Amino acid sequence: MTVYPTNIAITYGYVSSYLAQVDIAKQKVFSTTSINSKLATQILLATKTIQKIYNISPSESNLPKCTNYLISLCGKYIIQAQSITGSGGIVNPATGTISTIQAIDLQFQIGTGTPPIDPNTGLPLVAGGTAFVLPYTYILNKSVGIVYNGTPLPMNQPDRLSYTIVYSTGSATITFNQPVQSSDLIVATGLQYVTV
Amino acid sequence: MSFVPNFSIAQTLTASQIVFTDTSTGSDASIADRQIFLQKIDGTYLVPSGTSTSYIDFPLSSGATNTVTVLDTDYALNITINWVNSTNATLYTKTYLFNLNQYSWNFAYSLLQTQASSPATVNNNDFWNNNIRLFVDIFNSDTAVVMGNDQYSAQFALEDANYLRNNQNLYF
Numbered sequence: 214m215t216v217y218p219t220n221i222a223i224t225y226g227y228v229s230s231y232l233a234q235v236d237i238a239k240q241k242v243f244s245t246t247s248i249n250s251k252l253a254t255q256i257l258l259a260t261k262t263i264q265k266i267y268n269i270s271p272s273e274s275n276l277p278k279c280t281n282y283l284i285s286l287c288g289k290y291i292i293q294a295q296s297i298t299g300s301g302g303i304v305n306p307a308t309g310t311i312s313t314i315q316a317i318d319l320q321f322q323i324g325t326g327t328p329p330i331d332p333n334t335g336l337p338l339v340a341g342g343t344a345f346v347l348p349y350t351y352i353l354n355k356s357v358g359i360v361y362n363g364t365p366l367p368m369n370q371p372d373r374l375s376y377t378i379v380y381s382t383g384s385a386t387i388t389f390n391q392p393v394q395s396s397d398l399i400v401a402t403g404l405q406y407v408t409v
Numbered sequence: 410m411s412f413v414p415n416f417s418i419a420q421t422l423t424a425s426q427i428v429f430t431d432t433s434t435g436s437d438a439s440i441a442d443r444q445i446f447l448q449k450i451d452g453t454y455l456v457p458s459g460t461s462t463s464y465i466d467f468p469l470s471s472g473a474t475n476t477v478t479v480l481d482t483d484y485a486l487n488i489t490i491n492w493v494n495s496t497n498a499t500l501y502t503k504t505y506l507f508n509l510n511q512y513s514w515n516f517a518y519s520l521l522q523t524q525a526s527s528p529a530t531v532n533n534n535d536f537w538n539n540n541i542r543l544f545v546d547i548f549n550s551d552t553a554v555v556m557g558n559d560q561y562s563a564q565f566a567l568e569d570a571n572y573l574r575n576n577q578n579l580y581f
Contacts, residue, residue, distance in 0.1 A: 251531060255524075258544055262521045265514050270422050275522050282525035 216309045219267050219280045221300065226260030226283050228297050229290035236290070252286065259283045305351055305406040307382050317349050317357070317403040324395040332386055340395040344388040349405045352385045357403035359387060412437040414501040416490050424483075424511035429467060429475045429490070433501075441495040443467035447479065448487040450564040455479055455486065464491075482571045483510045485554055485563035508554040508563050513547050513570040520581065539573060539580040546570035 217225065234253035241248060249255075263279050287294065305312040321328040323338065329345040331338040338345040347357065359366045359376055367375045371390060379386045387401065412435040419428045429445060444464040447455040454463040457479045467475045467490065485508050492501040520540055524530050531537050546566045553563035573580055 251537065254541070255531060258517075258540070259521055259524075261544075262514070262517050266422070266518050269420070273422065275518075278525050279518075279521050282521070282528070285528075 216277075217280065217284055217304070218310060219263060219271070219276050221310075222280045222283050222287075223260055223264045223267065224298050224300075225287055225291055225294040226256055226263070228294035229287035230254075230257040230260065232290040232293055233287075256283070256286045259286060303406070305408065307351055307406070308408070310408045312351075312406040312408050314353070314404050315407045317347070317352065317401065317405055319347065319401045321399055323393050323397045323399070328399075338393065340397075341392045343390075343392050344386060345399075347385040347387060347401055347403070349385070349403070350383050351406040352380055353404040353406065354380050356405075357385055357387070357401060360400040360402075362398050410435040412440070412492075412501060414490070414492055414503045416503060416505075418488065418507055420509060420511040422511070422515065423478075424515055425478050425480045427477050427479060427509065429477065431467070431473045431490070433492070437492075437500065439494045439500060440469070440492045442469065442493050442497070444491045444493060444497075445475075445477070446487075446489040446491070447484075448489070449484060450560050455484065480509060480512070483512045483550075483567040485509070485550060485560045485567060487560060506554050506558055506560055506563075508550050508567075510547055510550050510567060510570070512574060513543065513550075513567070516570075516574045516577070517543055517547065523581075536581050543570055543573050546573070 230253050233256055237248055237250060237252060240246075241250070259279070260283060263276065263283060266273050266279075267276060284291065303312050303314060304310070319329065321338075323340050328338040329348060330336065331342045332344050332346050333342065357378055357380075361374065367373070369375060369377055374389065374391050376387050376389050378388075385403075393399070413433060415432045415434070417430045417432055419430070420426065421428065431443065443466075444462075445467050446464045449455055456463065456465055457477060465475075465477055465479070485506065487504060487506050489502060489504040491499045493499050517540075520536075520543070531540075546569045550563040550566040550570070553559040553566065
């Protein structure tokens with residue numbers, strides 16, 4: 214089950230409660246299967262209780278357990294609640310926070326302006342260097358692509374110009390198998406999670 | 410600048426405590442002390458054990474905030490703060506009705522934890538019906554104060570919530 218932050222779960226709880234109320238009313242008319250007629254009330258009361266405690270003490274030790282219970286009550290209504298509240302439902306797996314995905318597009322030329330940092334020197338990348346840091350947090354794994362002087366570069370090809378990449382939560386480090394030259398144009402594209 | 414008396418209160422998860430904050434603006438050099446009165450529906454005053462006066466002292470030296478451990482259960486209280494001079498004569502006063510129901514919320518929270526640990530608990534009709542009853546008490550006590558400024562009705566609802574909490578072995 215996805216772990217939601219308590220403040221997000223509270224919002225979903227309120228929306229899920231009214232969705233459940235309408236849905237259950239419809240089921241009572243059309244369905245022949247067992248119906249949990251308490252569900253909307255359960256969701257609403259759990260939401261209000263969690264909100265009351267969260268507002269006073271957001272780090273109260275039992276809140277995660279109760280939040281997970283609330284999410285389990287919301288069940289199938291969560292997706293619709295996410296849509297209604299415009300939160301999209303994308304969860305950053307590194308932080309558990311509801312996020313959007315944004316494009317990364319970094320273009321620079323060796324010897325011109327201020328290229329990104331070379332991790333081997335701690336200074337902007339210059340001719341002769343082989344690596345640079347893509348300075349974005351929570352980059353999606355395998356989302357980055359490199360275009361070098363107008364040509365998309367392959368990864369891990371020792372017989373030609375290529376690169377390797379190491380992703381971390383705060384950045385990604387790109388390392389070429391050949392030194393860059395003055396005036397080389399490098400374009401890095403990718404995707405990152407950005408907290409809503 | 411003229412003195413405009415005002416204050417707010419808050420409760421923490423420690424339901425026995427009230428946090429008073431003096432939010433007055435302006436100044437008056439004649440003010441020597443502050444006195445807090447917690448009046449119950451029966452007209453008597455609630456004070457911490459060992460207090461000989463009917464009020465709680467809130468000395469200027471303590472700053473703007475004062476945390477007092479005084480509640481043994483939930484109450485709807487008429488809370489007055491008097492700003493007094495050196496002879497205890499009241500210079501300014503402010504009164505609000507507050508619903509202090511953190512004991513009930515903490516109890517509701519403990520029942521929610523029970524449900525989280527054992528979801529089938531809600532299938533017990535006694536548990537569920539009395540859980541609903543507790544929330545009706547909580548919500549009605551809030552509404553009576555906020556919308557009706559009605560201490561009697563708020564306390565009436567809280568008495569039932571207090572009863573359920575004090576006899577939870579019979580009802581949950």
